[in-house]
Amino acid sequence: MKKHRLDFIIIGSIVLFAFICVLVIKLTQKEGKYVVVIYNQTEQGRYRLQEDIEVKLSFSDDKYNILVIKDGKASIKSASCPDQICVRQKSISKVGETITCLPNKTVIKIVGDNSEVDVVS
Numbered sequence: 001m002k003k004h005r006l007d008f009i010i011i012g013s014i015v016l017f018a019f020i021c022v023l024v025i026k027l028t029q030k031e032g033k034y035v036v037v038i039y040n041q042t043e044q045g046r047y048r049l050q051e052d053i054e055v056k057l058s059f060s061d062d063k064y065n066i067l068v069i070k071d072g073k074a075s076i077k078s079a080s081c082p083d084q085i086c087v088r089q090k091s092i093s094k095v096g097e098t099i100t101c102l103p104n105k106t107v108i109k110i111v112g113d114n115s116e117v118d119v120v121s
Contacts, residue, residue, distance in 0.1 A: 032095045
């Protein structure tokens with residue numbers, strides 16, 4: 001019986017530790033300043049997160065994404081990709097958050113004031 005109780009204590013400790021780690025990460029994330037558009041691993045545009053805009057991102061004839069920045073958050077409104085995963089992703093506003101559209105080779109990334117974009121990530 002003690003072995004069974006010890007298992008619950010270990011599992012509970014691991015879950016509590018994971019919860020605390022996630023909480024610390026969420027509370028220490030900074031608000032972003034810019035939305036950076038990366039196409040084919042090169043920066044194609046940078047928009048202020050505080051300005052409400054809607055931009056059609058089209059880098060080839062038949063592929064596009066529509067980026068919406070509203071209320072300090074960025075999201076993809078519509079896209080030409082078949083799976084629409086980028087459209088279903090939640091809005092982003094914190095430094096380091098991304099929206100990725102693999103079929104269109106597009107990454108939307110939130111950066112801070114003096115951030116250089118790491119095109120590898």
